[in-house]
Amino acid sequence: VLYPPHSKLTDKEKTNICYLSFPDSNSGCLGDTQFCFRFRRSPGRKVSLCCFLDQLDRDLPVYLKKDPAYYYGYVYFRQVRDKSLKRGYFQKSLVLISKLPYVHLFRTMLKQIAPEYFEKSEAFLEAVCSDVDRWPPPIPGKILHLPIMGIIMKLRIPTYRDKSGTTPIVQNMHQADAQISVALPTVHEVDLFRCFCPVFFHIQMLWELVLLGEPLVVMAPSPSESSETVLALVSCILPLKYCSDFRPYFTIHDSEFKEYTTRTQAPPSVILGVTNPFFAKTLQHWPHIIRIGDIKLPGEVPKQVKVKKLKNLKTLDSKPGVYTSYKPYLNRDEEIVKQLQKGVQQKRPTEAQSVILRRYFLELTESFIIPLERYVASLMPLQKCISPWKSPPQLRQFSQDDFLKTLEKAGPQLTSGLKGDWIGLYRHFLKSPNFNGWFRSRQKEMTQKLEALHLEALCNENLVFWSQKHTEVETVDLVLKLKNKLLQADREQLPVKTDTLKKLQTHINDIILTLPDDLQDILLKTGTT
Numbered sequence: 001v002l003y004p005p006h007s008k009l010t011d012k013e014k015t016n017i018c019y020l021s022f023p024d025s026n027s028g029c030l031g032d033t034q035f036c037f038r039f040r041r042s043p044g045r046k047v048s049l050c051c052f053l054d055q056l057d058r059d060l061p062v063y064l065k066k067d068p069a070y071y072y073g074y075v076y077f078r079q080v081r082d083k084s085l086k087r088g089y090f091q092k093s094l095v096l097i098s099k100l101p102y103v104h105l106f107r108t109m110l111k112q113i114a115p116e117y118f119e120k121s122e123a124f125l126e127a128v129c130s131d132v133d134r135w136p137p138p139i140p141g142k143i144l145h146l147p148i149m150g151i152i153m154k155l156r157i158p159t160y161r162d163k164s165g166t167t168p169i170v171q172n173m174h175q176a177d178a179q180i181s182v183a184l185p186t187v188h189e190v191d192l193f194r195c196f197c198p199v200f201f202h203i204q205m206l207w208e209l210v211l212l213g214e215p216l217v218v219m220a221p222s223p224s225e226s227s228e229t230v231l232a233l234v235s236c237i238l239p240l241k242y243c244s245d246f247r248p249y250f251t252i253h254d255s256e257f258k259e260y261t262t263r264t265q266a267p268p269s270v271i272l273g274v275t276n277p278f279f280a281k282t283l284q285h286w287p288h289i290i291r292i293g294d295i296k297l298p299g300e301v302p303k304q305v306k307v308k309k310l311k312n313l314k315t316l317d318s319k320p321g322v323y324t325s326y327k328p329y330l331n332r333d334e335e336i337v338k339q340l341q342k343g344v345q346q347k348r349p350t351e352a353q354s355v356i357l358r359r360y361f362l363e364l365t366e367s368f369i370i371p372l373e374r375y376v377a378s379l380m381p382l383q384k385c386i387s388p389w390k391s392p393p394q395l396r397q398f399s400q401d402d403f404l405k406t407l408e409k410a411g412p413q414l415t416s417g418l419k420g421d422w423i424g425l426y427r428h429f430l431k432s433p434n435f436n437g438w439f440r441s442r443q444k445e446m447t448q449k450l451e452a453l454h455l456e457a458l459c460n461e462n463l464v465f466w467s468q469k470h471t472e473v474e475t476v477d478l479v480l481k482l483k484n485k486l487l488q489a490d491r492e493q494l495p496v497k498t499d500t501l502k503k504l505q506t507h508i509n510d511i512i513l514t515l516p517d518d519l520q521d522i523l524l525k526t527g528t529t
Helices: 012-020 052-057 103-120 121-133 192-211 223-235 257-261 278-282 334-345 348-377 401-411 423-427 435-460 463-468 471-490 500-514 517-525
Strands: 032-038 070-082 089-098 143-148 150-157 179-185 216-219 245-247 270-274 288-291 321-324
Touching: 012 032, 012 070, 032 103, 032 223, 032 245, 070 103, 070 471, 089 103, 089 245, 103 121, 103 143, 103 150, 121 143, 192 223, 192 288, 192 321, 192 334, 192 348, 192 423, 223 245, 223 270, 257 435, 334 348, 348 401, 348 423, 348 435, 401 423, 435 500, 463 471, 463 500, 471 500, 471 517, 500 517
Parallel strands: 150 179, 216 270, 216 288, 245 270
Antiparallel strands: 032 070, 070 089, 143 150, 288 321
16 A cells, blocks of 8 residues: 555666565564565656655755655564464564655654554555645754644654754654654664663774774664664764765665675665575675674673674574674774773663764764864865955865875874874875765865855946946946846855845846836846746
8 A cells, every 4th residue: 555645656666665674584473573675766767857855855964864865664563463363473564665764753653653564554644644744844953743533742843953862852742732742862863872781892883883884784683773773883973974885774685785785895885784594695795794683772781792704604594793804993982881881880871872972973973073074174165265356266175185294283183092003094095985975065065165155246236337337248248247147146055145136136236227118028038947
């Protein structure tokens, strides 16, 4: 059943969704299970260019921006014994498909609607959708109230202006009416500590592997554990965006199965979450494998688990641990391990442990990225180089050698006490998809900034006076160029003040009025659409 009925999915997408919506038979998930997956949109599908969500995307932190090439699937699966059915079991999944990576929001929503749907069937979905139709647009930074089957979910979507590592708290309000309000502390975060518990002693090495975009596979007993662990890995390098592909739950039926498991080339830069024992054989050649057992929070202090050699990983029954021959660039931070162990001894709540872990990862990533930010900012031309009568100047080229030279005086040692081969880590990072994605987005921002400064420089000129000293042809050419600038500012949402745009429009109108009537008519109609 597909709801709403007018939703369009290709046959390939439907097949992928069907296979990804159920745990592998070996997982033995009795009762209710929640997990999520991510799959590629079929090529050739129309992508709506001026989609409303694209405008909202601009205010989101980079890691929450949607990827037009992928969908997320959020699953609520139920398997219970039922003798009246031929197979002896009731097995059904309710799946919510979205472009948005708001794991916690959709998980909470499914928890609310799925149990009732299994009893009431399709008509119930119609009622759910009419609730969703009343939701306000997902504007970042606003407190949103989302009604769903008798309760109201209160939440706030982060913005790129929020201070890293802080989550403005949404308070639970006592409402006068009968509706119960549920405040969501986050829309997208997973329980970090719970996910990293089985590989507790290797968190720093895993941070390096994710940062460098290394091929990683998570072998887990069930899709809920594989998907949560993959999402936790991807989020450990925030505020950097993980730029390669990641699949919280991946099966042998996936349309990319052959592409990702081939032995004819090196494993791709991707993080896969798997549960099928078949993968222990198929992915034996992968360089880094995380094997986790059932995720349980430790009652006592976790024991030190050594990094294991890859050749020891024969089956999915192998002991939990990290199987790799990777040698970390940085020395291990014993402090964070002690802090979390102490938390386990003192029975500190898992939410508090996750906050500590999230802050640790954030500080580590920021120490790593600040020197890069500082160097890239120095590639920006000086404001005095911007002339209204020339094209905006280009950014200077990124030079690996020049950047590495800056590390001696302004490297990560200014903000991090960790010792180790930072330069080796940077060299490796500069070849990774994560650097490529980060640098491209910085380049785009800085180029747009230059375009905006160029617009402001034009506005501050006396353009009418200029036009009087030049030929009619040159003046018409200037008007057309200025109109293009305005269209570009709107199309690319350049960081320009509204006053600047109004001023430029006034300049254009004033110049047009100095021209003959026939040209005026043509120019007033040109470039306004």
